[in-house]
Amino acid sequence: MAKEGSGSILQFAPFQSSVDEGFWHRLSSLKLNKFGIDDSPIPISGFFAPCSHSQVSNHLTLLAESLPSDSNEESSMPAIAQSNRNRCSVPGILYNTNTMESFHALDKQALLKAEAKKIWEDIHSGKAVEDCALLSRFLLISFADLKKWSFHYWFAFPALALDPPATLVDLRPASQWFTAQEAESISAACNEWRNSNVTADVPFFLVSIGFDSHAAIRHLKDWEACQGNSQKLLFAFYDPCHLPNNPGWPLRNFLALICARWNLKTVHFLCYRENRGFADLSLSLVGEALITVPQGWREHQCVPNAVGWELNKGRKMPRCINLAKSMDPTRLAISAADLNLKLMRWRALPSLNLDILFSVKCLLLGAGTLGCQVARMLMAWGFRKITLVDNGRVAMSNPLRQSLYTLDDCLNGGDFKATASVRSLQRIFPAVEAEGVVMAIPMPGHPVSSEEEKRVLEDCKRLNDLIDSHDVVFLLTDTRESRWLPSLLCANTNKITITAALGFDSFLVMRHGPGPFNSTTDLKTETTNSLSAAIDNLALTNKDGRQRLGCYFCNDVVAPTDSTSNRTLDQQCTVTRPGLAPIASALAVELLVGILHHPEGIFAEAEVANSNNSGSPELPLGILPHQIRGSLPHFQQMTLLGHSSNSCTACCHTVVSEYRKRGMQFILQAINHPTYLEDVTGLTELMKSASSFQLDWDDETEEADDECIEL
Amino acid sequence: MDVLNWDGTLSAKDFRIGAIAFAQKWETLNLGYPPWSWVPSPKHPPLTSPQEEGYLSLEKIRISRPKQEDVDQNIKTDTGEEETSCSEKEDDIDDATLVQSSHHELQYYDFHIVYSHTFRVPVLYLRAYRSDGRPLLLDEFEKDLPACSVKELSKSKWTFITQEEHPYLKRPWYKLHPCGTVEWMKLLILGDTSQPKFEVVLELYLLSWFSVVGQVIGIRIPVNVLSDCR
Ligand SMILES: [Zn+2]
Numbered sequence: 001m002a003k004e005g006s007g008s009i010l011q012f013a014p015f016q017s018s019v020d021e022g023f024w025h026r027l028s029s030l031k032l033n034k035f036g037i038d039d040s041p042i043p044i045s046g047f048f049a050p051c052s053h054s055q056v057s058n059h060l061t062l063l064a065e066s067l068p069s070d071s072n073e074e075s076s077m078p079a080i081a082q083s084n085r086n087r088c089s090v091p092g093i094l095y096n097t098n099t100m101e102s103f104h105a106l107d108k109q110a111l112l113k114a115e116a117k118k119i120w121e122d123i124h125s126g127k128a129v130e131d132c133a134l135l136s137r138f139l140l141i142s143f144a145d146l147k148k149w150s151f152h153y154w155f156a157f158p159a160l161a162l163d164p165p166a167t168l169v170d171l172r173p174a175s176q177w178f179t180a181q182e183a184e185s186i187s188a189a190c191n192e193w194r195n196s197n198v199t200a201d202v203p204f205f206l207v208s209i210g211f212d213s214h215a216a217i218r219h220l221k222d223w224e225a226c227q228g229n230s231q232k233l234l235f236a237f238y239d240p241c242h243l244p245n246n247p248g249w250p251l252r253n254f255l256a257l258i259c260a261r262w263n264l265k266t267v268h269f270l271c272y273r274e275n276r277g278f279a280d281l282s283l284s285l286v287g288e289a290l291i292t293v294p295q296g297w298r299e300h301q302c303v304p305n306a307v308g309w310e311l312n313k314g315r316k317m318p319r320c321i322n323l324a325k326s327m328d329p330t331r332l333a334i335s336a337a338d339l340n341l342k343l344m345r346w347r348a349l350p351s352l353n354l355d356i357l358f359s360v361k362c363l364l365l366g367a368g369t370l371g372c373q374v375a376r377m378l379m380a381w382g383f384r385k386i387t388l389v390d391n392g393r394v395a396m397s398n399p400l401r402q403s404l405y406t407l408d409d410c411l412n413g414g415d416f417k418a419t420a421s422v423r424s425l426q427r428i429f430p431a432v433e434a435e436g437v438v439m440a441i442p443m444p445g446h447p448v449s450s451e452e453e454k455r456v457l458e459d460c461k462r463l464n465d466l467i468d469s470h471d472v473v474f475l476l477t478d479t480r481e482s483r484w485l486p487s488l489l490c491a492n493t494n495k496i497t498i499t500a501a502l503g504f505d506s507f508l509v510m511r512h513g514p515g516p517f518n519s520t521t522d523l524k525t526e527t528t529n530s531l532s533a534a535i536d537n538l539a540l541t542n543k544d545g546r547q548r549l550g551c552y553f554c555n556d557v558v559a560p561t562d563s564t565s566n567r568t569l570d571q572q573c574t575v576t577r578p579g580l581a582p583i584a585s586a587l588a589v590e591l592l593v594g595i596l597h598h599p600e601g602i603f604a605e606a607e608v609a610n611s612n613n614s615g616s617p618e619l620p621l622g623i624l625p626h627q628i629r630g631s632l633p634h635f636q637q638m639t640l641l642g643h644s645s646n647s648c649t650a651c652c653h654t655v656v657s658e659y660r661k662r663g664m665q666f667i668l669q670a671i672n673h674p675t676y677l678e679d680v681t682g683l684t685e686l687m688k689s690a691s692s693f694q695l696d697w698d699d700e701t702e703e704a705d706d707e708c709i710e711l
Numbered sequence: 712m713d714v715l716n717w718d719g720t721l722s723a724k725d726f727r728i729g730a731i732a733f734a735q736k737w738e739t740l741n742l743g744y745p746p747w748s749w750v751p752s753p754k755h756p757p758l759t760s761p762q763e764e765g766y767l768s769l770e771k772i773r774i775s776r777p778k779q780e781d782v783d784q785n786i787k788t789d790t791g792e793e794e795t796s797c798s799e800k801e802d803d804i805d806d807a808t809l810v811q812s813s814h815h816e817l818q819y820y821d822f823h824i825v826y827s828h829t830f831r832v833p834v835l836y837l838r839a840y841r842s843d844g845r846p847l848l849l850d851e852f853e854k855d856l857p858a859c860s861v862k863e864l865s866k867s868k869w870t871f872i873t874q875e876e877h878p879y880l881k882r883p884w885y886k887l888h889p890c891g892t893v894e895w896m897k898l899l900i901l902g903d904t905s906q907p908k909f910e911v912v913l914e915l916y917l918l919s920w921f922s923v924v925g926q927v928i929g930i931r932i933p934v935n936v937l938s939d940c941r
Pocket residue numbers: 550551552553554555644645648649650651652
């Protein structure tokens with residue numbers, strides 16, 4: 001350890017900086033709310049303490065409190081005790097530039113020199129003897145890129161360089177340098193010094209040891225008084241450095257002061273270090289240095305050379321910290337949302353598969369009352385990929401019931417709902433991947449002219465592509481016939497499909513079963529076994545022979561036609577009770593979450609609520625019904641099961657294979673001929689027989705229940 | 712108060728009393744950590760009277776990382792650092808400046824014990840950062856928590872970590888979610904056959920609480936300490 005008589009150059013371990021996140025937060029706030037483009041230097045304070053661990057040096061630390069108070073947050077910041085023994089204040093100055101260019105253009109040499117000059121002058125004026133905290137100063141240059149939440153910065157700890165440098169005669173642990181008696185007395189004196197509110201943050205001091213081995217600690221200003229009555233006199237300082245062979249940076253300017261003011265050639269210094277809050281003399285060092293007083297040091301006009309720009313991993317370059325993760329509101333919103341979902345999984349639903357929710361692509365046909373509400377529920381569940389299809393514009397009557405719109409969206413004729421809803425979703429949660437498609441859904445029984453034909457066919461093609469590129473389709477339009485084409489396309493591709501429909505005071509929410517060609521492999525083997533007769537039967541069943549679940553149109557005996565024009569006004573459900581859409585939308589999304597978590601997904605059998613299966617451990621999300629019907633007048637809700645019908649106009653084998661065979665020609669025929677679908681499926685025949693099967697749970701309720709439309 | 716009917720919660724005032732008792736007890740335990748300090752807040756939320764406001768703070772705790780290689784990799788990959796190289800002329804070679812070759816990366820933890828008015832229990836807030844002050848994300852420091860606690864984190868009912876705004880500092884911190892605290896506190900305190908007086912409960916509360924919570928962050932309170940307190 002000891003380098004007795006080595007005469008080597010005394011080398012100081014540089015100060016290291018540490019900047020608390022809170023500093024950058026407050027700087028950003030000050031920059032935005034107070035400073036603006038004013039880039040004049042700001043006085044700030046750094047904090048340090050004696051080294052307190054044998055392996056780690058203490059850093060010069062900047063905290064939020066290092067900056068002037070931002071008046072807005074003043075009241076909410078905890079008060080910091082004025083004299084904190086582990087926060088010895090160091091005066092500093094901050095140059096925060098407005099651009100990266102001006103950050104690089106700063107004349108760092110000149111800035112360092114200016115700070116060094118302050119230290120030099122304080123030494124010569126005696127101010128630094130009175131208030132020794134002035135001996136250590138620091139300089140911080142920075143550029144705060146508030147758009148990216150990144151901060152470029154560079155610290156300097158100006159040190160007056162002795163020329164020639166001081167040489168080391170001896171350096172060893174203080175415990176070896178002092179006698180045991182002295183060591184005990186010094187420890188006691190230092191602990192007292194460090195525990196007194198008056199002296200705890202005075203980082204430079206004198207240790208005088210009398211002839212009786214008794215140690216006393218004195219302020220620097222008592223140096224003259226100490227002469228003659230001490231056996232040993234040491235210049236002590238709080239040493240942030242932990243190294244066994246080097247003193248820390250503060251000693252440099254201390255030596256400059258000793259040399260310039262007191263003209264000493266030999267200096268005994270004490271690097272004061274602690275362990276667990278108490279003086280540790282085996283960690284502390286005592287050294288003897290030889291100083292050759294440099295030329296001109298007695299005159300204070302010529303400022304000595306200064307060094308001290310902090311290195312970054314050994315290189316001369318600025319540091320950069322990016323705090324987007326704790327400052328970017330978008331990132332914070334994402335992480336808060338994710339943690340919330342994880343919290344739900346952790347507390348209640350260990351089997352919740354968040355990855356599925358995050359990745360499933362949802363297609364919402366209709367961005368009205370139901371569409372808005374379903375989109376919001378999807379986001380709440382963690383769904384991130386949402387496409388809304390609608391060709392309407394936001395009308396004055398919409399915002400109250402359609403929860404994604406405000407009056408602004410209605411102005412100037414109203415924005416397209418597809419556009420306004422996406423904008424709104426992004427405002428609610430910036431990480432949503434939402435898309436809007438302005439498009440009308442072609443409807444059967446709404447004949448089109450030959451000029452329109454091309455456009456209608458394009459829309460069909462587009463809808464088909466949209467369904468193909470999504471994993472889940474919600475049917476949320478306000479006419480039932482606009483649900484027909486998507487129902488058919490979904491049945492054809494076995495997409496998870498969910499329908500929500502509203503009456504005046506009742507609703508229907510259901511999932512569609514798979515289409516008739518749901519198991520192509522089975523189909524092939526069956527046909528190669530030349531059992532084509534079984535196909536019709538197969539079309540009603542799943543691959544395992546169970547009957548498949550019906551679609552929205554399976555319950556019907558009437559094929560979808562123009563539901564708005566063929567009725568009197570009171571038959572058109574012009575209004576629904578406002579609570580219905582949120583209830584139905586919420587159930588629709590909950591139903592989807594259930595399907596996604598069911599091992600059989602779209603093929604899952606329907607379960608009906610009963611007391612036996614509630615809260616079963618195999619069903620963490622509860623049962624998975626086929627249909628949910630609810631009625632507000634009775635505050636009633638029930639689950640129902642309806643199997644697919646082989647005369648369904650949307651999902652039966654005949655219709656889907658007809659579509660597969662004839663494609664758009666088939667669609668056009670359905671659109672142009674009101675009875676075509678009924679004829680194809682044999683519904684016309686069926687209706688004549690007058691016995692219709694009804695799944696309505698309450699015969700009194702209007703049979704138009706699920707046909708009702710909301711405007 | 713009758714301890715038998717006690718619901719496991721604390722009032723804000725009880726929290727402050729318990730917190731100060733805990734901080735004093737902590738110092739006598741001499742576990743090798745610095746003391747907890749009570750940070751009073753000048754802010755008065757409508758729910759509390761002024762003198763009760765504040766939190767306990769234990770800062771700059773080092774939990775040493777197991778492997779140095781990991782550290783180096785981290786520095787390279789995840790800092791999000793844009794290094795703006797600017798060639799400084801090496802004008803002033805200073806012989807008196809020690810050139811340190813190793814860049815020892817350490818990480819530090821700050822722990823705050825804050826009272827939750829919603830759950831009426833203490834809540835642990837924490838954050839981690841490198842020695843230069845750069846904050847660490849949960850997935851960056853999670854692996855440095857004791858192995859058992861990482862397992863606990865994934866399955867236990869009481870150690871879920873969420874990111875939330877620190878109620879006093881108004882910056883995002885991590886917190887151990889407190890929704891299970893009441894149940895296990897009742898178990899801890901009332902499970903003992905010797906039914907203590909409420910004043911004793913108050914003194915024991917934070918110590919018992921921290922004996923559980925501390926394990927997650929690698930700070931252990933010796934078993935005998937708790938039994939000795941009874
Ligand atoms: Zn059908």
